[in-house]
Amino acid sequence: MPCNAFQLDQILCAHACAMLEKKNFEKGPYCCDLLKPKTVLKTYDVPIYPLSHKDDWLIAESVLGEIVLPPKYKRPPGRPAKKDRDKSGRDMFEKKNINSCGGCGAKGYNRRSCRKYRK
Template identity: 50%
Template sequence: MDNIPCPHAWAVLNSKNLMADEYCSDLFKPKTVVKTYDMPVDPLPDEIQWNIPTHISDEVVLPPRYKRPPGRPKKKRDKPLIELMIGKHRNVCSTCERLGHNRRSCTNEPRKKK
């Protein structure tokens, strides 16, 4: 994606004694990086010398109307009708397949398999 070999590819290149520069994009080679900073970069002039259009300087920027409360936001979703009708989850015994308990506390006979 970045035209740089991944760590696995680097390991293969090193084991085969191949030059990794041939497999990198020219953007990441030292010569290109030096050329990037070859040209002088002019800093911004002093704030007094800035040329700001009037329609931007006249615009008033206000802070947000409210602050977001701290903490994780609450879930706000509409539950489907089936979730509302069934209610909360209940334990199901894996031995007798009845509701309200699990197999450790089961006193019923095991259900016969068909």
């Protein structure tokens, strides 16, 4: 079963390479253009200049006046605690699952232990 990397990302995986070799196709046209060596080299053609000193930055006054604070609450590590809902007295003592017979329809037992259904 293929890994679907070829369909999703156009990255030639072992499955796609094997199929292309079996059909005698070239692999170049089936590979994404962003991953070809010529395109990767073009990304480094544009010079990247370092930032000037912090004192030389031009920052708007409206941005300088804003105060950014850290979040008010920090989420504790681990799985969240289970939240117990308030249960009424009826919910506390009521039986959750009540079996009913598939043969006669009576409640409290199932078809396997039904005396009326066996007869």
